[in-house]
Structures are given as structure tokens and as C-alpha cells.
Amino acid sequence: MKIALKNINLIGFDNNLEKADILITDGTIKKIGTLGQDELKNVKVYEFDNKYCAPGFLDMHVHLREPGREDEETVVTGSNSAAAGGFTAVACMPNTSPAIDSAEIVKFIKEKAASHLVDVYPVAAVTVNRKGEALSPMAELAEAGAVGFTDDGDPIANAKILRYALEYSKMYNLPVIEHCEDPAMMGGAMNEGSTSTFLGLPGMPSVAEDLIVMRDIVMAEYTGGKIHIAHISTKNAVDMVRQAKAKGLNVTAEVTPHHFTLTEDALKSYDTNTKMNPPLRTREDVDAIIAGLKDGTIDCIASDHAPHSIEEKEVEFQYAPNGIVGLETSIGLALSELVHKRHLTIAQIVEKMSVNPRKILNIPVPKLAEGEQANFTIFDPDQIWTVDITAFKSRSKNSPFDKRLLTGKSVAVINKGQMFYENKFIKL
Amino acid sequence: MPLTSRHLLGLQGVPREDIQLILDTAVTFREVLERPIKKVPTLQGKTVVNLFFENSTRTRISFELAQKRLSADTINFSTSTSSTKKGETFKDTVKNIEAMKVDMIVVRHASAGVPQFLTKISNANIINAGDGAHEHPTQGLLDMYSIREKFDKLEGLKVCIVGDIAHSRVALSNIFGLITMGAKVSVCGPSTLIPRYIETLGVKVIHSIEQAIAENDVLNVLRIQLERQAGASFPTLREYHNYFGITTERLEKFNKDIVILHPGPINRGVELSSEVADGPYQIILNQVTNGVAIRMAVLYLLGTITR
Numbered sequence: 001m002k003i004a005l006k007n008i009n010l011i012g013f014d015n016n017l018e019k020a021d022i023l024i025t026d027g028t029i030k031k032i033g034t035l036g037q038d039e040l041k042n043v044k045v046y047e048f049d050n051k052y053c054a055p056g057f058l059d060m061h062v063h064l065r066e067p068g069r070e071d072e073e074t075v076v077t078g079s080n081s082a083a084a085g086g087f088t089a090v091a092c093m094p095n096t097s098p099a100i101d102s103a104e105i106v107k108f109i110k111e112k113a114a115s116h117l118v119d120v121y122p123v124a125a126v127t128v129n130r131k132g133e134a135l136s137p138m139a140e141l142a143e144a145g146a147v148g149f150t151d152d153g154d155p156i157a158n159a160k161i162l163r164y165a166l167e168y169s170k171m172y173n174l175p176v177i178e179h180c181e182d183p184a185m186m187g188g189a190m191n192e193g194s195t196s197t198f199l200g201l202p203g204m205p206s207v208a209e210d211l212i213v214m215r216d217i218v219m220a221e222y223t224g225g226k227i228h229i230a231h232i233s234t235k236n237a238v239d240m241v242r243q244a245k246a247k248g249l250n251v252t253a254e255v256t257p258h259h260f261t262l263t264e265d266a267l268k269s270y271d272t273n274t275k276m277n278p279p280l281r282t283r284e285d286v287d288a289i290i291a292g293l294k295d296g297t298i299d300c301i302a303s304d305h306a307p308h309s310i311e312e313k314e315v316e317f318q319y320a321p322n323g324i325v326g327l328e329t330s331i332g333l334a335l336s337e338l339v340h341k342r343h344l345t346i347a348q349i350v351e352k353m354s355v356n357p358r359k360i361l362n363i364p365v366p367k368l369a370e371g372e373q374a375n376f377t378i379f380d381p382d383q384i385w386t387v388d389i390t391a392f393k394s395r396s397k398n399s400p401f402d403k404r405l406l407t408g409k410s411v412a413v414i415n416k417g418q419m420f421y422e423n424k425f426i427k428l
Numbered sequence: 429m430p431l432t433s434r435h436l437l438g439l440q441g442v443p444r445e446d447i448q449l450i451l452d453t454a455v456t457f458r459e460v461l462e463r464p465i466k467k468v469p470t471l472q473g474k475t476v477v478n479l480f481f482e483n484s485t486r487t488r489i490s491f492e493l494a495q496k497r498l499s500a501d502t503i504n505f506s507t508s509t510s511s512t513k514k515g516e517t518f519k520d521t522v523k524n525i526e527a528m529k530v531d532m533i534v535v536r537h538a539s540a541g542v543p544q545f546l547t548k549i550s551n552a553n554i555i556n557a558g559d560g561a562h563e564h565p566t567q568g569l570l571d572m573y574s575i576r577e578k579f580d581k582l583e584g585l586k587v588c589i590v591g592d593i594a595h596s597r598v599a600l601s602n603i604f605g606l607i608t609m610g611a612k613v614s615v616c617g618p619s620t621l622i623p624r625y626i627e628t629l630g631v632k633v634i635h636s637i638e639q640a641i642a643e644n645d646v647l648n649v650l651r652i653q654l655e656r657q658a659g660a661s662f663p664t665l666r667e668y669h670n671y672f673g674i675t676t677e678r679l680e681k682f683n684k685d686i687v688i689l690h691p692g693p694i695n696r697g698v699e700l701s702s703e704v705a706d707g708p709y710q711i712i713l714n715q716v717t718n719g720v721a722i723r724m725a726v727l728y729l730l731g732t733i734t735r
Contacts, residue, residue: 189540194628198440200540200562200600203623270541316518316539318560 001026001044001428003419004035008048008378012055012350013368022053024374027417027428031370046421048378051411054350055366056088056375059327060357061152061177061230061254061302064090064120066112067105068097073307073395075112075120078327081305081394082118083420085327086377086410089119090305091361094130095153101125101136103144110145117418117425121147121361126165126176132157135164142172147361150177152230155212157183159219166225175228175252175360180212180237181278189318191279195264201317204279206234213237217244220251228360229253231304233278235288242297252360253292254300257326257333258400260289266400272313272320273400276306290343299356301349303330307396325394328387329401335381335408346381374428378412385409431729435554437543438563439605447609450725451573457728458721460497471500471731475530479522480506480557481537486692486716487557487567491534494723500731503530518542519549526550532731535559553730558597567691568601570722572609574715575646578687583610588640589631590672591650591699592621594661598691602648603629616640617672620661637672641682648689649674649699665698675701679709687711 005022023031023039031039059082065073073081075092082090092109094100100109106122113120124146128134130153138149149169155178156162165176185208190196192203213229217240220227229241232253244251258276263283266274274280292298306323313320334353338344344352354377358365366375387404389397412421419426431446439447460468476495480488488504495502505525516524522533532553535543540560547554558564576582587606593599593615606613607630614632615622622633634640640647652668662668679686688700688710696702704710 192624194625197623197625197629198600200560200597202561270544311517314517314519316537316545317541318539 002042003044003046003428004040005053005378006035006045006047006049009050009052010368011052011347012354015368024414024428027374027414029368029370029372029374032368048411050382051378051380052346054377054379055354056413056415057086057331057353057377058089058091058357058363059087059303059305059330060091060300060361062090062092062305062327063095063307063323064092064109065307066096067108071395072309075109076116077393077395078305078307079113079116079118079120081325081327081392083413083425084393085329086331086379086413087118087327088375088377088413088415089121089363091121091123091147091357093123093150093152094125099125099130100146101128101130103137103140106141106144106146117413117415117420119415121145121363123148123150123177125149126151126156127161130154132161135161135168138168139172142174146174147363148175148177148228150179150230152177152179155179155181155183159215162216162219163223166219166223166227170223170225173226173362175226177228177230178212178216179230180209180216182208182211188279189275190267191264191281193264193282195267199267199270201267204277206236206281206285209234209278210236210240213240217241217249217251220244221247221249224250226250231256231259231278231302232289232292232298233259233281233285235285238288238292238297242292242295245297252299253297254302255289255293255298256302256304257330257337258324260286260293261333261337262400270317271400272315272317273324273398275317275320275322276304276324277322290338293338293352294343299352299360301330301334301352302357303327305394307394308398309396313398324398324400325392325396327394328392329399329406331379331410332385332387332406332408333401336406339381340407373416374414376414377410378414379408379410381408383407383409430733434730434733435543435547436565436726436730437547437554437556439565439568439601439608440563442605442608444608447569447572447605450569450722450729451576453725453729454573454718454721457724458718461717461721467497467499469499470728471495471498474532474731475501475503476532476534476727477525477530478502478504479525479533479535480504481535482507482558484536484558487536490716490719491557491723494720494727497720498724498727500727522546522550526552532727553733555726555730560597561595562597563601564597565601566719566723566726567598568605569726570715570719571602571648571689571691572605573718573722574689574711575687577714577718578711579645582606585611585646586614586644587611587646587648588614588616588634588644589648589650590616590637590640590674592652593617593626593650594621594623595653596650598650603631614640614644618662618668637674638678638681641678641686644686646687646689647674650691651693652695652698654695654698669698673699673701674704676703676707679704689715692716
């Protein structure tokens with residue numbers, strides 16, 4: 001099948017084109033430039049004036065819940081959610097049951113996703129069964145296709161294990177992704193601050209994050225390993241990553257859309273869809289995060305897509321699990337909160353949602369060149385829409401953004417000879 | 429004038445007029461409690477459920493008595509006999525009870541925010557009887573009632589809440605209510621039992637019990653939870669008593685009228701010496717009696733509100 005993307009803005013590719021037509025045959029880029037009438041014969045034409053085409057977005061922090069909690073999400077439903085949200089790739093976290101700590105499970109997940117439009121890149125556990133005790137078979141995992149290592153949900157509590165993990169993963173140039181939270185200070189329900197005092201909820205102090213970020217940076221310096229700070233949420237942590245980068249250390253960081261959009265004020269309703277880990281913090285933290293996004297301290301935007309069933313979330317606040325789904329609101333929030341509020345340019349969004357995550361995970365960035373496979377995210381930065389959780393492709397609906405008006409939306413994604421457009425998958 | 433809300437979830441945000449109305453209404457019911465026949469027909473035909481997901485004897489009994497004295501039909505539900513142990517969710521439990529047509533729910537739960545959650549899943553009037561370390565509004569009200577009974581006013585009084593502020597639901601309700609009524613509130617205790625951000629609520633923090641006695645008209649002394657904290661939040665009970673315990677010796681040093689409240693149950697020899705617990709400064713048993721009157725007032729005012 002031949003398709004043409006007409007008159008589309010190009011962004012984030014390493015060429016100087018700003019606007020062009022793109023001819024794609026069976027998923028492969030055939031021509032970039034101006035397509036004449038004769039070239040458009042028997043071609044399905046998409047008029048994409050004012051839309052943007054970028055290298056396919058990759059969300060590097062997603063929980064697909066398979067194996068183990070297929071009632072909440074599967075590799076396929078999560079990938080559908082990713083496609084609907086404007087992603088052609090996700091990296092999935094290993095806190096499944098069983099954990100992704102063996103080559104077999106890496107392969108199991110990759111096979112599940114093999115024929116899907118969305119590329120699924122498993123991130124494997126650092127330690128066996130995420131217990132923090134013994135290193136997982138990192139070389140085998142890497143060979144099977146793991147793109148990084150993490151015990152996400154928990155930090156690597158033991159500094160010696162962290163050291164070995166960084167030293168070992170360094171041989172394969174893969175990052176250790178850290179959930180930064182001091183284990184001795186865990187157990188709260190929201191950010192510790194005036195709001196937690198006011199609501200009578202046990203606090204999660206920002207210092208619990210800062211301590212582990214500090215330790216991890218020191219360890220990254222000592223070992224020369226590659227550390228990636230997941231879902232950064234505090235001002236101090238942003239400052240420390242900035243300093244680490246200035247020193248030239250191998251430290252990168254991501255932030256979730258909810259951490260640059262919401263503050264702890266959102267918890268005043270005791271809505272369990274505002275309960276996450278790390279928790280929503282203060283205005284000061286949000287401002288620091290936005291500053292960190294602007295100056296490049298924070299490399300990526302990742303959703304921490306965390307599906308939970310209704311019955312798990314519709315409970316007493318303290319008993320509710322942490323996390324929200326994010327794949328289908330991520331682009332809308334990034335454009336609304338960062339671009340339309342004039343903090344970042346569209347090009348910077350593409351850097352943080354497509355290019356940088358791939359660099360961190362050593363995945364080649366999709367190219368716009370004749371003969372290459374088309375791997376694109378096409379979005380409209382000005383489309384105004386209302387979030388509707390019932391329309392989510394994700395199997396779970398736990399989002400605090402239901403009914404929120406957003407500006408900017410994914411229009412289509414193209415990858416692996418398939419296109420997702422107007423709510424359906426089309427074979428190219 | 430009726431109350432502005434059909435629930436009592438906490439004292440935060442409750443307007444001064446509402447608190448005033450509850451306190452004034454309680455005066456009438458306090459008088460009923462002195463009659464030979466302590467019962468009025470006010471809530472006849474209303475059904476109230478006491479949903480207690482956490483152990484509590486005195487609060488439940490006080491509510492139950494208040495309900496019975498208002499002639500309401502009362503049902504008690506507590507976790508020991510509940511279906512939550514059979515794996516039923518909180519929501520299903522509430523839905524089931526509500527399907528039996530109840531008008532009001534009094535709820536006690538270990539998790540903060542449960543009363544708010546209840547308002548979303550139930551149509552009954554909700555009364556918070558204590559949620560986690562959040563609020564216990566009827567306790568706050570009965571404390572204010574008891575203080576007002578003693579001083580004839582709340583405006584301008586200096587009240588210090590002493591002890592474990594961090595894990596207390598009584599502290600927050602007192603702070604919110606007393607500040608609304610124009611009292612000056614401080615908290616006193618070891619820094620590890622005082623929330624780091626408590627001053628943002630408009631209270632003063634002190635760490636000397638003698639300063640607390642010297643500066644205040646009222647000390648509302650909270651229970652130290654023996655099982656939970658010794659060794660972690662503070663070193664030992666002995667040290668707590670020596671540095672924060674209230675003794676006759678300490679009180680007499682200042683030779684002033686001071687009123688001691690305690691929500692109970694008391695740990696004698698820890699936060700209060702036995703002598704103080706039974707002595708002339710305390711009004712602990714008045715609080716208990718007033719608690720019934722306050723709960724009658726709250727039940728009456730919410731139960732007769734028109735939707």
C-alpha cells in the first residue's frame with residue numbers, strides 16, 4: 001500500500017527540511033519532497049497541513065503488567081494505549097510477576113509484541129526477583145534484548161549491589177534506572193508537607209528521594225557507570241542532577257507529565273488517582289522541574305504508565321496502590337503545560353520524548369531518509385480535546401486527568417509497516 | 429439557621445456560625461442528660477449506623493448513647509464482626525448497609541479521608557468519628573464545649589495541645605476548630621511527635637512543658653501510644669514523662685488557674701501523673717458527659733437538615 005503524508009511539518013530529524021510531502025510504500029520511505037499529481041496516483045493521501053511529523057516517540061517508563069496482572073494491562077493492550085497516545089515504542093518495567101529477570105521473560109514479552117506496531121523494549125530487573133540481593137543475569141538479559149536494568153518500584157537498597165550493577169552494566173553500555181527512595185523512609189501516602197499535615201496523611205519526605213539520588217550520583221562517579229534517575233520529583237534532586245551533568249558524569253533523568261502538571265494540592269479530594277510514587281510535590285518542585293526541562297538537566301519525559309484495576313483504586317486512600325495510567329495523556333500534557341505555556345519548544349518536546357530516551361537506551365533514532373522504515377509520530381500541537389478515560393485503549397482507567405481540556409494531541413503513528421490513525425490500525 | 433453542610437467530615441473549613449450552633453444546641457441536650465428521663469423523640473424513625481473499622485469503645489458508646497437518647501434506631505458494625513475480613517471491599521460493605529435504608533453513617537477508620545470517600549459512595553449524612561491521623565471533629569467540638577463551659581468563651585483563650593501531635597486526629601480537629609473560634613493554639617511535645625509543617629496551620633510550636641503551662645489557659649493532653657512509639661519517635665516512656673509529663677509539682681510551680689483536658693484513655697504516669705488525672709485541674713469526666721451532648725447536637729442538626 002502506498003500512502004502520502006502531504007505538506008507536513010518536519011521536526012526532530014537530522015536534516016534541514018521544515019516541510020515536505022512523504023511517500024511511504026509498504027512502510028518504507030520512498031520519497032521526501034514535493035509529490036506531483038502523477039506520483040499520487042493510487043496513493044492514499046493524508047493532508048497533514050499544520051501537523052508535525054517527528055521520529056516516533058518512545059516512552060521509556062511504562063508498566064505493561066504482563067506477565068502477572070493481565071486484568072490490568074497486557075503487552076498488547078498497553079501497546080494499543082501507546083499507539084493511541086502517539087508512541088511507536090515503549091520500554092516496559094520489570095516489576096511483573098514473575099519479574100523480568102530471565103532471558104525467557106524478555107523473549108516472552110518481545111514475542112507478544114512482535115507483530116504490533118509499537119516496539120516494546122523490556123527493561124530487566126537488576127537483581128533476581130527484584131529482591132535486591134543477587135545480580136540478575138545481566139549479560140544474558142542484554143543479549144535477549146533488555147535495554148536497561150532497574151528494580152523499579154524499589155531502589156537498589158544495598159550500595160554494594162548498586163556498585164556491582166553499575167560496573168557490570170557498564171560493560172554493555174546499558175543504564176541502571178533507579179527508583180530513588182530511601183527504603184527506611186518509605187510507607188507514606190503523599191508528599192510530606194503542609195498539605196499532608198492538613199490532610200492527616202502520612203508523608204513521603206522529599207529527602208527520601210534526595211538521599212538516593214545523591215548516593216546514586218556519587219556511585220555513578222565512582223564506577224563510571226550509567227545511571228538514569230526515574231521519575232524525578234524534587235527540587236534538590238534536579239539540582240543534584242544538574243551538578244552531576246556539569247561534572248560530566250553519566251547521569252540522566254526523566255520526569256512524568258503529572259510531576260510537571262500537578263502539585264500536592266490535587267490530593268485535597270482524597271482521590272486515589274492522585275496517589276503515586278513519587279508523590280505529587282509542591283509548586284516549588286514543579287517550577288524546578290520545568291527549569292530542569294528547559295536547561296536540559298532533565299533529558300526525557302516518560303509517563304510511568306501504571307495501570308491499576310478499578311477495584312484496587314476504589315478503596316480507602318491509604319490502601320490504594322500508587323500510580324496512574326499515562327500513555328494517552330502524555331503528549332497532550334507535554335504540549336499544554338510546556339509548549340503552550342512557553343517553557344519549551346516543540347523541538348525540545350521531540351528531543352525529550354523521542355530522541356533522548358533512545359540515546360539513553362542505545363536504540364537508534366528513526367531517520368527520515370529514503371529507504372528507511374517509516375517510524376513516525378504525527379501530532380497536532382493545537383488540537384483542543386477533552387480527556388475521556390472511557391475512550392482509553394488501556395485496560396485500566398486510573399487517571400486524574402479525566403475531563404481535563406488539553407491542547408495538543410497525537411494524530412497518527414506509523415511503524416513496522418502499520419499506521420494507527422482515527423482509532424484504528426491500518427496495514428501499509 | 430441550619431448547618432451549611434449535611435455532613436460532618438472535620439472541623440477544617442467549618443464556619444464559625446456552624447460551630448457556634450452546634451455548641452449552643454449541645455447546651456440544651458446537656459440539660460436533657462440531667463433529667464430523670466434522658467430521652468427525646470427528635471430522631472424517631474431515623475436509622476443511624478455506627479461503622480467502626482477500628483477499635484474504639486468510648487467513642488462508639490458515646491455515639492450510641494447519643495443516638496438512643498434521640499430515639500434513633502441504631503446499628504453497630506465493627507470490624508471484628510465485619511465482612512471486610514471475608515475480602516469484601518469497603519465500598520461493597522457500605523453499599524450493602526446503605527441498601528438497608530440508613531439515614532446517617534458514623535464512621536471510624538484507620539485511613540484518613542474515608543469519610544470524604546463515603547460521601548461519594550453513599551447518600552447518607554456522614555459523621556466522622558475519627559479517620560486516621562486526620563480529624564475527629566466531635567472530639568474537637570466536645571473539647572471546645574468543655575473549655576467554653578469553664579471559661580464562658582473561646583475567643584482569646586490560649587490552648588496548648590500536648591503530646592503526640594503527629595499521629596493524632598484529635599489535635600487537628602482542635603487546631604482547626606479553636607482557631608476558627610478565635611483561640612490561640614500552640615502545640616507542645618518532642619519534635620519527633622510534631623509534624624514538620626504544623627506551623628503552616630497557624631499554631632505555635634514549643635518544646636518545654638513548663639513554658640506550655642506558663643503561657644496557656646488550657647492544656648489538652650493527648651495520649652501517648654505506648655505500643656507504637658517508644659524507642660522510635662522518642663527514647664523511653666520514662667524520659668517522656670520526665671520531660672513532657674504533667675505533674676502536680678509542675679502545675680503548682682506556676683500557681684495559676686489552668687484547665688487540663690484529655691481525650692482518654694489516659695496512660696497514667698506517662699502524659700499525666702495519677703494525681704493530676706484525678707486532681708482539681710482536670711475536667712476529663714466532664715468531657716465524657718459533654719461528648720454525649722455534643723454528639724446529640726450533631727446528630728440532631730444533621731438528621732433534621734432538609735435535602
